Amino acid sequence: MDTTSVIISVTTIVLSLLVLGIVFTVMRCLNKEVDKTNR
Amino acid sequence: MHVIPESWPHLHILVSLFPLVGLLFVLGFYTTSIVTNNDGLKRICLLVLVGLGVLSIPIYISGMSSIMSVSERAGVTENLINSHYNWSLYALLILLLSAGAAGYEWMRSGNRGRFSVNALHLVLGLSLITLFMMATAGETGWRISHQELATVRAATAASGLPSGSDIPEGQGTPQAWSHFHIILNHFPSIGLVIGLFFFVTAIVADNDGMKRASLVLFTICGILGVPTYVTGASSMWALTDPMPIQNVSQAAINSHRDMALWTLFGLAATGVSAWIELWRYRYLNRFSARSLYVTLGFALITLALIAEAGHRGGQINHPEIRTDPLPTDPDAFLSPQIELLINNVQWFVPWQTIHFFGYCLIFGTVCAVVLRVFGIWKSMPFSAIHRLLPLGVMGVVMNVFSGMLMLLADTFRYVNSNAFPPKMAFVVIGGCAVLYFSLSEKLWNTKAGEEAPMTAKWVAGITLLAWCGVIAGGRLIPYV
Numbered sequence: 001m002d003t004t005s006v007i008i009s010v011t012t013i014v015l016s017l018l019v020l021g022i023v024f025t026v027m028r029c030l031n032k033e034v035d036k037t038n039r
Numbered sequence: 040m041h042v043i044p045e046s047w048p049h050l051h052i053l054v055s056l057f058p059l060v061g062l063l064f065v066l067g068f069y070t071t072s073i074v075t076n077n078d079g080l081k082r083i084c085l086l087v088l089v090g091l092g093v094l095s096i097p098i099y100i101s102g103m104s105s106i107m108s109v110s111e112r113a114g115v116t117e118n119l120i121n122s123h124y125n126w127s128l129y130a131l132l133i134l135l136l137s138a139g140a141a142g143y144e145w146m147r148s149g150n151r152g153r154f155s156v157n158a159l160h161l162v163l164g165l166s167l168i169t170l171f172m173m174a175t176a177g178e179t180g181w182r183i184s185h186q187e188l189a190t191v192r193a194a195t196a197a198s199g200l201p202s203g204s205d206i207p208e209g210q211g212t213p214q215a216w217s218h219f220h221i222i223l224n225h226f227p228s229i230g231l232v233i234g235l236f237f238f239v240t241a242i243v244a245d246n247d248g249m250k251r252a253s254l255v256l257f258t259i260c261g262i263l264g265v266p267t268y269v270t271g272a273s274s275m276w277a278l279t280d281p282m283p284i285q286n287v288s289q290a291a292i293n294s295h296r297d298m299a300l301w302t303l304f305g306l307a308a309t310g311v312s313a314w315i316e317l318w319r320y321r322y323l324n325r326f327s328a329r330s331l332y333v334t335l336g337f338a339l340i341t342l343a344l345i346a347e348a349g350h351r352g353g354q355i356n357h358p359e360i361r362t363d364p365l366p367t368d369p370d371a372f373l374s375p376q377i378e379l380l381i382n383n384v385q386w387f388v389p390w391q392t393i394h395f396f397g398y399c400l401i402f403g404t405v406c407a408v409v410l411r412v413f414g415i416w417k418s419m420p421f422s423a424i425h426r427l428l429p430l431g432v433m434g435v436v437m438n439v440f441s442g443m444l445m446l447l448a449d450t451f452r453y454v455n456s457n458a459f460p461p462k463m464a465f466v467v468i469g470g471c472a473v474l475y476f477s478l479s480e481k482l483w484n485t486k487a488g489e490e491a492p493m494t495a496k497w498v499a500g501i502t503l504l505a506w507c508g509v510i511a512g513g514r515l516i517p518y519v
Binding site for chain 1: 426
């Protein structure tokens with residue numbers, strides 16, 4: 001693999017993990033109060 | 040921020056939009072008040088309709104005072120001015136009549152303590168006629184200031200040209216996009232002003248129905264931000280390629296594009312925070328004051344951004360309102376630098392991957408909603424499926440952000456692909472459909488084992504087709 005391929009792969013993986021983390025954090029925050037109220 | 044008009048034509052352009060685009064949104068609130076029988080909202084709507092009627096005075100005075108300055112522009116004929124004058128005069132008279140009826144019902148209902156259904160319907164009917172007359176007057180007015188709309192470019196004249204990746208720059212982009220952008224850009228801007236007025240009034244009056252209606256409008260403005268930005272990119276090419284139209288400068292366009300990009304993100308933040316509050320209201324049966332103020336903060340910041348974006352956009356092709364010298368260096372702005380950056384494969388591919396993640400979230404959520412509404416997951420209450428909706432909305436946010444960055448990589452080929460305009464139309468349809476699943480009372484009350492309402496089935500079918508169209512359209516962009 002050349003340098004460009006390494007940079008693209010690393011950036012893609014890091015960005016994907018970051019977005020995945022954001023999605024789960026937002027869902028956790030949104031559902032916390034809802035779950036508490038509807039328990 | 041430039042919000043204070045500095046000349047008669049400038050005042051005319053600003054104020055005349057309210058009884059046209061503003062009236063459409065006010066009628067949305069008014070119809071909601073009648074359907075939900077919300078008396079507080081009815082009274083505010085009647086008062087706003089009176090206010091729109093009062094605007095007919097500055098509209099008429101500024102219009103008459105603008106005739107001299109616009110008649111000096113090339114291509115502006117006496118017939119064009121007369122046509123706009125006549126349509127506007129009739130439109131303003133009907134507007135005054137609607138405002139009079141609204142004012143009378145406002146006073147009468149205040150004295151008697153109840154509304155007359157016939158009077159409410161009369162105001163609605165007169166307002167709808169006003170809307171039609173105003174739209175015609177607006178169209179004739181835009182033709183005065185936007186002579187470029189009549190320009191026929193090579194691509195428009197010769198149909199059947201290859202599109203997508205085969206189009207070389209220099210063949211021209213149809214002026215229909217400029218026309219579409221001129222109309223469309225006023226919807227999120229005026230919608231935000233009207234939405235803010237009703238939202239602040241709702242917080243002060245503590246009217247939950249009005250709060251919900253305002254949050255819906257903020258969400259719609261957020262959705263409309265996407266086609267507005269995209270048609271803006273198309274207009275840029277229509278105005279500058281192969282040769283810039285007279286008096287149009289690329290530097291002025293880039294200055295507008297920078298602010299439009301910030302506005303797009305502001306509209307997305309306002310729309311999403313508003314939608315989240317609508318979603319939470321279903322479970323909590325109350326609004327969180329803190330969340331409402333967060334939405335208010337986003338809306339106020341976006342209003343400042345959109346006012347500046349609108350002002351810079353107006354400078355592009357309204358020489359009669361220019362007071363400051365226009366920028367001259369087209370490379371001195373952020374958008375060309377983002378274009379350079381995202382055009383590099385090292386940035387394009389990671390953002391494209393995020394775009395595909397977004398599609399997965401949206402399509403997965405849509406499939407779950409469709410399975411329940413069509414009765415395939417009948418043993419689940421709809422409220423269980425409702426919990427999934429934020430996943431779909433997050434997918435939309437991811438795709439708006441990554442999609443706009445990808446668009447900047449090669450705007451010319453995207454906007455001239457035959458697959459791109461239907462894709463954008465499907466995005467708007469699919470986005471608005473999400474509002475139905477968030478708001479429908481009947482659907483929310485569909486318990487386990489119960490059949491979903493027929494309207495929900497139709498909306499679910501349209502939503503599924505719309506998002507299939509978005510995915511297929513996106514994939515077809517390089518080929519058709």
